[in-house]
Amino acid sequence: MALAKPEAPVDFYVDARTLDNNIRILRVLKKLGFKTIVLTYTTTDSTCETRDLEKNILEECEKLRLNVFVKANILSENKGYLKMCLRRIRSKVDVVSISPKNLDVARFSGRDRRVDTVVFTYDELVRFYDDSQAKLMGQNGIALEIPFNRLWSGKQISYKTFFFLKRTFYYTVKFRVPLIISSGTTKKIEVKSPKQLISLLEILGLPESYAKLSITTYPLAILKRNMHKRSCKHVQQGVDLA
Secondary structure, rough: OOOOOOOOOEEEEEEEHHHHHHOHHHHHHHOOOOEEEEEEEEEEEOOOOOOOOOOOHHHHHHHOEEEEEEEEEEOOOOHHHHHHHHHHHHOOOOOOEEEEEEEEHHHHHHOOOOOOOOEOOOHHHHHHOOOOOHHHHHHHHOEEEEEEHOOOOOOOOOOOHHOOOOOOHHHHHHHHEEEEEOOOOOOHOOOOHHHHOOOOOOOHOOOOOHHHHHOOHHHHHHHHHHHHHOOOOEOOOOEOOO
């Protein structure tokens, strides 16, 4: 599904529905400096839908020299359904993310290597992202993904909010969890520049050098790894054709 090789900076979460009625958003993303975008559609563990890119979107991305990939974000509250969905969907998309709705699914998502990122809103961070979750994700190389526009969910930014976010990043750094900050764009006014995304992490206490990894090294590593896995040279884990 990838149009070309991935390049940084990357917006790892642009809602695919955004482009159904406003393809001009692609031009805004390009103008802001993004070279790669990951169009994200949301499904549930029970329905487990797949979606291909529309031809006009591919053509526009090619015209703009914008690399595009497809991600399935699976809303899950049932580990059994999620296992079946992962078997069905993993080979059909470029990236798989899980939005866990309970602790059991959060823990499962943190150790299953078919999962690329675990996506949390603020409420889910508070409920599920503790030292045990961070340690699990760090051990298995599964990234923590925080969509900028989904983070606040209309809540007033308070001292308590910043406390929990600082705690989140403390665990993330401590257990070396790959961190990805994405826009979570659902409409044109929600588009964020690479600098805005990095600045949020800096405000919350992360060094600039570490914050930059969230839109460069970490997302690129996932995209390149998955491209390799889906290539004809890859036979199985640890086995590649010369």
